[in-house]
Amino acid sequence: MKTFQIKQKMWSLGGKFTITDELGIPTYQVEGSFFKIPKTFSITDMQGNLVSRIDKQFMTFLPKFDVVLADGTSFTIKKEFTFFKPRYSIERLGIDVQGDFWDMNFHLTQNGQEVARISQEWLHLTSTYRIEVYDNQYADLVISLVIAIDYVKEMEHHAANSASN
Template sequence: MKLLFKQRFFSWFDSYDIYNEDGQVIYQVEGKLSWGHKLVIYDQNGNEVGTVLEKVITLLPKFEIYKNNEYIGCLSKELSFFTPHYNIDYNGWHIDGTLTEWNYTIVDESYVTVAIIRKEIFNFTDTYVIDVKNPENVLDALMFVLAIDAEKCTRNKQQNY
């Protein structure tokens, strides 16, 4: 199942629309006022289905993941020098990025591909295509992409100071 993750052009906080292959919005993501990034995911009926919450006092970036308001685990960035790597502590997945940080692969504990993420570079806002092999993993993959995008945004802001 493919998703198109597209940041809204005008929004005070981070806001995204997530489209399916037919161009229908299946999730909406709203940034909320918080210490660090807080992204709340709503399904097409307006029900809250997930939250990505940045932990701000950590050595390396970490994001708590919630499904249906229940904490399920954490995504954390690993120390690496050339390409980004992330671990997810609740399902054994691992995320590897490329040197440009435009493309990522999510693999399971057996290194079987769960999802492939690629950033569309010729857009005014952050836009990603997420190709998830199993539709049951769509929400998890989406939350991990949101966390990675938030981590890059935080890093870019820190570099500008």
Template sequence: MRLLFRQRFFSWFDSYDIYDDNEETVYTVKGQLSIGHCLTIYDANNNRIGMVQEKFLTFLPKFEIYEYDLQNNCRYIGQISKEFTFFKPRYNIDFNGWQIEGSWTEWDYSILDSNGRNIAQISKELFHMTDTYVLDIARPSDALHVLMFVLAMDAEKCSRNN
């Protein structure tokens, strides 16, 4: 499954549209006014299905990941935190044994399971006015979770560069 992750050009808060290969919107992400990043994910029918919430007052950036069920109940499912490294960005994921490694340019990332199998490849597309990523996801059932971790990584990078 391939998704195109594109930040909206004019937006006061973090807002993203996520498209499939046919350029149809699969997910919409809306940022909220809060201390730290708070990103809510909606499906194509505008149902709230997930949230990425930055933890405040941590030594290194940390984000908690939540899912919503059909009754709109919120459930914590894991977290992602930036690890201290000098060259290649690395993140620690507390979710299903996943791990993330990135290139030193911070344009390409791999998400692997605990056995080293590929969950997703994330690549930043250059020469766009806003952040644009291509997410190649091995199993469509992992798409929402991969998206949440990419949102957290992008928010961490955005905070660091401001």
């Protein structure tokens, strides 16, 4: 099992931040595009090697992202239309992402087996996640998923704030 922490910087233009392991050692670097439509994210290891690229699809009713891992594996993450529990589907991977009512905790399952658990930590000024990956071969995939899902949550938060003003 491997544990990671994602803590975004509050004033990062485009979304640039580091992901650390359980010892606080930097493991991944995430950089989001700035003033680019549609939004993209590049995730690299600390040696600068590309781990994955995440591209938001343009003009979709619900958020949808294409992810390409460095090994060539590609899949699409899309938010499903639901009334109560947030739900995301992943096309071409056979992994399911589910969250609790408040959209603060997620777990990933494949064929009924839990692959990873993601929990957002409270009382932080920025998005902070604790990620437990039970099989290290899924680490790059899980990190990519969390970045995409967090961006969906951020977009929904901004839309809700705009609608209330």
